[in-house]
Amino acid sequence: MDIDKIRSDFPILSTTVYGNTLVYLDNGATTQKPKCVVEEIEKIYYTTNANVHRGVHYLSQKATDLAEESRVVVQQYINAEHSREVIFTKGTTESINLMAHSFCRQFCKEGDEIIISAMEHHANIVSWQLQETIKGIKLKVIPINEKGELMLDEMKKLISSKTRLISITHVSNVLGTVNPIEEIIEIAHNHDIPVLIDAAQSVQHMVIDVQKLDCDFLVFSGHKVYGPNGVGVLYGKEKWLNQMPPYQGGGEMIGHVSFKGTTFNELPFKFEAGTPNYPDVIALAKALNYIKNIGLDSIKSYEDELLQYCSDELSKIEGIRIFGTSEKKCSVISFLVGNIHHYDMGMLLDKMGIAVRTGHHCAQPLMEELGIEGTVRVSIAFYNTKKEVDRLITGIKRVVAMFG
Ligand code: PLP
Numbered sequence: 001m002d003i004d005k006i007r008s009d010f011p012i013l014s015t016t017v018y019g020n021t022l023v024y025l026d027n028g029a030t031t032q033k034p035k036c037v038v039e040e041i042e043k044i045y046y047t048t049n050a051n052v053h054r055g056v057h058y059l060s061q062k063a064t065d066l067a068e069e070s071r072v073v074v075q076q077y078i079n080a081e082h083s084r085e086v087i088f089t090k091g092t093t094e095s096i097n098l099m100a101h102s103f104c105r106q107f108c109k110e111g112d113e114i115i116i117s118a119m120e121h122h123a124n125i126v127s128w129q130l131q132e133t134i135k136g137i138k139l140k141v142i143p144i145n146e147k148g149e150l151m152l153d154e155m156k157k158l159i160s161s162k163t164r165l166i167s168i169t170h171v172s173n174v175l176g177t178v179n180p181i182e183e184i185i186e187i188a189h190n191h192d193i194p195v196l197i198d199a200a201q202s203v204q205h206m207v208i209d210v211q212k213l214d215c216d217f218l219v220f221s222g223h224k225v226y227g228p229n230g231v232g233v234l235y236g237k238e239k240w241l242n243q244m245p246p247y248q249g250g251g252e253m254i255g256h257v258s259f260k261g262t263t264f265n266e267l268p269f270k271f272e273a274g275t276p277n278y279p280d281v282i283a284l285a286k287a288l289n290y291i292k293n294i295g296l297d298s299i300k301s302y303e304d305e306l307l308q309y310c311s312d313e314l315s316k317i318e319g320i321r322i323f324g325t326s327e328k329k330c331s332v333i334s335f336l337v338g339n340i341h342h343y344d345m346g347m348l349l350d351k352m353g354i355a356v357r358t359g360h361h362c363a364q365p366l367m368e369e370l371g372i373e374g375t376v377r378v379s380i381a382f383y384n385t386k387k388e389v390d391r392l393i394t395g396i397k398r399v400v401a402m403f404g
Contacts, residue, residue: 001298007383009034009290020353023388028173028201028332028379029357031226033287040286041228044279052278053252053269067278070285071268077288078218079209080235084267087241088281091232092200093123095219096167098234098271099196100127102244103165110136113162117142117150117179118369119172122362124198128167137164144369148175148324152183159191166195170202174361174375175324176307176332178202185215194240200224204381205303205330207296216240222280227287231280234271241267248273299382303331306380310389314378317396323375334361334375337396340403342374348402349376352395 007013010032015022024032044066050059052067068083075083089095108114114128118141131137140163142155150168166188171178181197188195194216199208203218204225210218217240222231236244246253246264250273255263264270291299311333314320319338336342346358357377360367367373378392 001294001302001382003383003385006294007385009036010383011035013383017353017355018351023354023384023391025378025380025384025388025392026355026357027381027384028224028361028377030223030229031204031381032383033226033228034290036290037227037283037287040283041279044282049279051275063278066282067276070281073285073288074233077208077292078203078233078235079211081211082238085235085238085241087234087236087268087271088276089219089232089234089271090230090277091221091223092121092198092219093127093221093232095232095234096123096127096196096198097130098247099167099217099219099236100131102247102271103240104131104135104137106244108135108137108164111138111162112164113138113140113158113160115140115142115155115158115163115166115168117168118144119148119150119175119177119363119366120167120169121173121198121200122364123200124167124169125365138162141365142168144175144177144366147326148172148177149326149328150177150179150184152180152187155184156187159187159193163191163193166193167198168195169198169200170208171199171205171330171332172324172363172366173201173332173379174334174363174366174377175326176329176334177324177326178328178330180328181215182213185213189214194237201332202330204291205296206300210235222284222287225284225287226290227284228280231277231284238267241271246270246273250274252276294382302382303380306384306386306389307331307333309386310378310380310392313389313393314396317393317400319400323370323372331381332377332379334377336372336375337400338403340399342376344403345376345396345399348399349392349395352391352398354392354395356392 052064140158196217199220203220218235223229253273323334342358359374
């Protein structure tokens with residue numbers, strides 16, 4: 001990988017922060033955008049702006065074609081069987097809310113159970129909790145061990161005749177653990193239970209093949225895969241999506257509307273009510289093609305090496321506690337040093353131009369489990385370098401020295 005060339009595609013990486021060149025290590029929160037993505041958005045508004053699916057005129061048809069071609073780009077990126085299995089949403093959060101609302105309405109009755117895990121992002125907790133109130137479903141939670149790995153034996157015990165879905169993150173946004181989703185899907189399918197994979201922290205780091213995985217649903221956000229904000233994906237197997245009722249009502253999701261009764265459109269439009277965010281959909285396709293051009297296998301081996309280096313260097317710091325020590329990790333390292341508050345660490349690193357995340361990372365139940373309020377989180381992308389990791393380590397050592 002030509003890192004210098006790659007970095008030149010991301011002008012923001014040359015930003016000066018308090019006199020230092022930015023070291024951006026908050027990629028788990030959002031990734032930076034390559035020039036081609038930003039330029040694509042500008043290009044669409046300057047040359048192709050028109051409402052999609054509704055006009056017979058030239059611009060509308062051009063915008064529609066580009067948006068539908070983008071659906072195929074997403075389909076190919078995750079190797080879905082059909083492009084109609086790709087639903088565009090606002091992001092992971094909306095995708096999971098769509099799932100919780102629509103799946104529970106169709107398939108769950110009072111007392112039915114959904115299994116999640118102790119390391120989920122709030123999006124994959126609260127969306128289901130809302131259905132506890134609305135539908136009377138119950139949430140069951142797979143515990144984690146001291147390394148921050150899912151306890152699959154415990155998961156097996158949680159499965160019952162009432163289990164309707166297992167909804168699980170692929171990579172923990174706090175611990176960095178890569179969960180054994182192949183095994184989870186196999187176990188679930190042996191009980192005829194579908195599985196939803198939250199790929200918000202994985203789809204930008206490794207090859208995901210939904211057909212090979214045989215997952216029933218998969219969700220991710222555009223802004224975490226070097227694409228724009230406000231766009232995301234819900235992939236679902238056609239057989240499930242066809243049975244599920246629409247999430248929202250409005251334009252485009254209908255077949256025919258009458259006051260006597262309304263029929264609904266086919267997939268994927270049944271789940272895409274209203275004018276979609278087509279400029280960002282098109283720019284998302286640019287981002288995915290950008291990743292593909294670099295190559296996910298090269299990205300993975302580069303990032304894994306950088307993660308290992310960062311992890312080794314962090315481990316040498318006296319008093320450091322790393323949360324999540326599984327052998328199978330990806331991109332993310334969470335830590336605390338001595339009694340230094342995560343917020344103080346983050347603020348002082350920022351003054352040195354180093355951007356990290358601090359706090360509970362939208363995973364308060366996990367924080368409770370770990371017995372802490374928050375962590376400092378470093379999350380790596382393919383444009384980061386060993387030199388940047390060195391700056392992080394020097395920065396942390398300076399903070400430690402300040403606190404004596
Ligand atoms: N799931 C995971 C694992 C995440 O890391 C995040 C965001 O950090 C989300 C869901 C929510 O993503 P978004 O805020 O883009 O909807």
